[in-house]
Amino acid sequence: MNIVWFKRDLRVADHAPLKLATQEHSALALYIVEPELWVQADLSARHYAFLKESLSDLESQLLALNLRLLVKVGEAADIFANLHSMFNISAVFSHQETWNDWTYQRDKRVSSLFKSLSIPWHESQQNGVVRKLKSRDGWAKKWHQYMTSPQIEPPEAVASTDIDIKSDEMPSVEQLGTSSETCDTPQYGGRSRGLKLLNTFFDYRGESYTKEMSSPLTAFESCSRLSTYLAYGSLSIREVFQFAQARKTDIYEQSAPGSPWRSSVRSFLSRLRWHCHFIQKLEDEPSIEFKNLHSAIDGLRENDFNNEHFKAWCEGLTGYPLIDACMRALRATGWINFRMRAMLVSFSSNHLWLHWREPSLHLARLFVDYEPGIHYSQVQMQSGATGINAIRIYNPNKQAVDQDPDGEFIRQWVPELSGLSSLEIHTPWLAKDPPKDYPQPIVEEGSARREANQRLYAIKRSKNFKAISSRIVTKHASRKNTVKRKKTKSSTSSSSSSSTGQQHELF
Numbered sequence: 001m002n003i004v005w006f007k008r009d010l011r012v013a014d015h016a017p018l019k020l021a022t023q024e025h026s027a028l029a030l031y032i033v034e035p036e037l038w039v040q041a042d043l044s045a046r047h048y049a050f051l052k053e054s055l056s057d058l059e060s061q062l063l064a065l066n067l068r069l070l071v072k073v074g075e076a077a078d079i080f081a082n083l084h085s086m087f088n089i090s091a092v093f094s095h096q097e098t099w100n101d102w103t104y105q106r107d108k109r110v111s112s113l114f115k116s117l118s119i120p121w122h123e124s125q126q127n128g129v130v131r132k133l134k135s136r137d138g139w140a141k142k143w144h145q146y147m148t149s150p151q152i153e154p155p156e157a158v159a160s161t162d163i164d165i166k167s168d169e170m171p172s173v174e175q176l177g178t179s180s181e182t183c184d185t186p187q188y189g190g191r192s193r194g195l196k197l198l199n200t201f202f203d204y205r206g207e208s209y210t211k212e213m214s215s216p217l218t219a220f221e222s223c224s225r226l227s228t229y230l231a232y233g234s235l236s237i238r239e240v241f242q243f244a245q246a247r248k249t250d251i252y253e254q255s256a257p258g259s260p261w262r263s264s265v266r267s268f269l270s271r272l273r274w275h276c277h278f279i280q281k282l283e284d285e286p287s288i289e290f291k292n293l294h295s296a297i298d299g300l301r302e303n304d305f306n307n308e309h310f311k312a313w314c315e316g317l318t319g320y321p322l323i324d325a326c327m328r329a330l331r332a333t334g335w336i337n338f339r340m341r342a343m344l345v346s347f348s349s350n351h352l353w354l355h356w357r358e359p360s361l362h363l364a365r366l367f368v369d370y371e372p373g374i375h376y377s378q379v380q381m382q383s384g385a386t387g388i389n390a391i392r393i394y395n396p397n398k399q400a401v402d403q404d405p406d407g408e409f410i411r412q413w414v415p416e417l418s419g420l421s422s423l424e425i426h427t428p429w430l431a432k433d434p435p436k437d438y439p440q441p442i443v444e445e446g447s448a449r450r451e452a453n454q455r456l457y458a459i460k461r462s463k464n465f466k467a468i469s470s471r472i473v474t475k476h477a478s479r480k481n482t483v484k485r486k487k488t489k490s491s492t493s494s495s496s497s498s499s500t501g502q503q504h505e506l507f
């Protein structure tokens with residue numbers, strides 16, 4: 001009996017482990033709910049809700065193949081040892097997983113158990129991330145080869161097994177002790193929902209993607225919203241890439257140069273590469289979940305953590321309307337667009353001078369699409385902790401005027417400000433009649449930004465900084481599409497990102 005161990009790949013399409021496991025033997029499809037994982041500080045009830053929906057969807061997909069999904073609750077190594085004592089496991093098939101440190105350590109425990117029991121464990125590549133990568137040279141080519149390789153067809157109906165093991169009941173979040181952040185209006189799990197988003201994005205929602213991805217007013221509709229489905233593997237990134245690539249061909253045949261669709265499909269495809277590019281960093285250096293990528297940043301913020309400021313930021317009560325609106329929207333929906341994520345982190349790390357680790361955990365619990373490799377790389381990048389990216393501190397007032405000029409988004413999420421005019425809403429502290437129930441700014445924007453800027457630049461000028469940076473570049477930096485940015489004062493004083501709202505350089 002083979003076991004297909006489902007992890008973050010909750011689908012049957014383009015699923016190599018499922019195909020391989022069912023080729024010659026009968027197979028058991030297994031998902032393990034690991035209580036210890038669910039009390040880690042980066043997980044929350046909203047992730048668990050999405051998982052449950054995705055599992056029930058997976059169950060239906062498997063049943064169509066005559067396979068039952070066995071759900072077990074417990075420590076993975078114990079579950080496998082127990083299953084092996086009931087029947088001989090011939091081999092275990094799963095996808096490679098680059099997730100948080102807890103899952104990394106669990107995989108090590110499971111691997112040594114399999115060795116001791118002589119159970120072969122076949123792990124297939126999950127996306128464009130390469131295990132045991134020797135050098136970043138040529139990575140983009142490898143990524144492209146993987147994305148253009150044929151998808152794996154689901155197996156034909158599989159021979160049923162006569163093993164009668166009952167699934168465990170899924171524990172509640174209260175039983176697990178998982179952090180309780182739920183969502184008012186979440187995305188729901190399941191492959192069909194992911195496919196629908198993929199279709200609607202390319203049918204009509206994505207036409208102005210490049211232009212509309214930056215503003216939270218338009219991004220909820222104009223971005224693909226596929227990140228959560230990619231994070232849980234309801235869709236494979238290869239199938240999304242191939243779908244987009246096919247649409248690109250159509251778009252280029254049917255549209256004139258300069259058409260918004262052309263730019264949208266190109267931007268979208270690059271982001272699929274970024275997805276794997278960032279996860280590759282965590283694969284190559286798991287410590288970035290906890291430690292600054294650049295050691296010269298160590299000690300810079302650690303002793304200055306201001307709990308009151310952190311609390312105000314978490315609750316959307318900083319006194320900066322767009323910051324608060326974004327945090328509240330994220331709490332309610334489980335999603336916010338890239339530029340606003342970057343601004344939230346930039347504000348906590350720079351204006352509030354908070355070390356990024358606690359804020360990153362808070363955001364991880366709120367993002368339903370939490371993907372550690374992208375998350376920690378991005379958080380470090382927006383905090384100036386990588387040492388190799390341009391220092392970019394977002395000015396929340398400028399962002400508010402640029403991305404929400406009339407204050408529509410702010411009014412939706414910060415009702416305390418709904419009575420203010422468009423002229424007053426971005427700076428309520430200057431209003432003629434400031435609302436009594438909305439806080440004053442917790443720091444002064446300009447001076448906080450300038451101070452952070454000076455501190456970061458001082459580190460950049462320090463001895464050894466460059467030598468360490470160049471080692472980081474060799475290990476992690478993208479070798480493609482790197483655009484050198486001019487180092488000007490003004491480029492750091494407000495968001496200087498491209499008109500697309502995302503970073504050019506692919507560090």
Ligand SMILES: Cc1cc2nc3c(=O)[nH]c(=O)nc-3n(C[C@H](O)[C@H](O)[C@H](O)COP(=O)(O)OP(=O)(O)OC[C@H]3O[C@@H](n4cnc5c(N)ncnc54)[C@H](O)[C@@H]3O)c2cc1C
Pocket residue numbers: 213223224225226227228230231268271272274275276278336337338339341342345367369370371372374375376378379382502
């Ligand atoms: C501080 C911070 C934390 C982030 N944490 C996460 C996270 O935990 N999980 C996550 O999936 N993304 C994360 N991102 C990246 C990005 O914001 C989201 O991928 C994007 O907003 C998801 O929405 P979408 O699916 O509509 O993306 P689209 O714009 O439609 O892009 C399509 C896909 O490309 C990938 N992608 C898009 N932008 C990026 C990017 N900048 N880096 C890497 N991949 C990208 C995603 O898989 C996304 O689904 C983070 C960004 C920042 C600044």
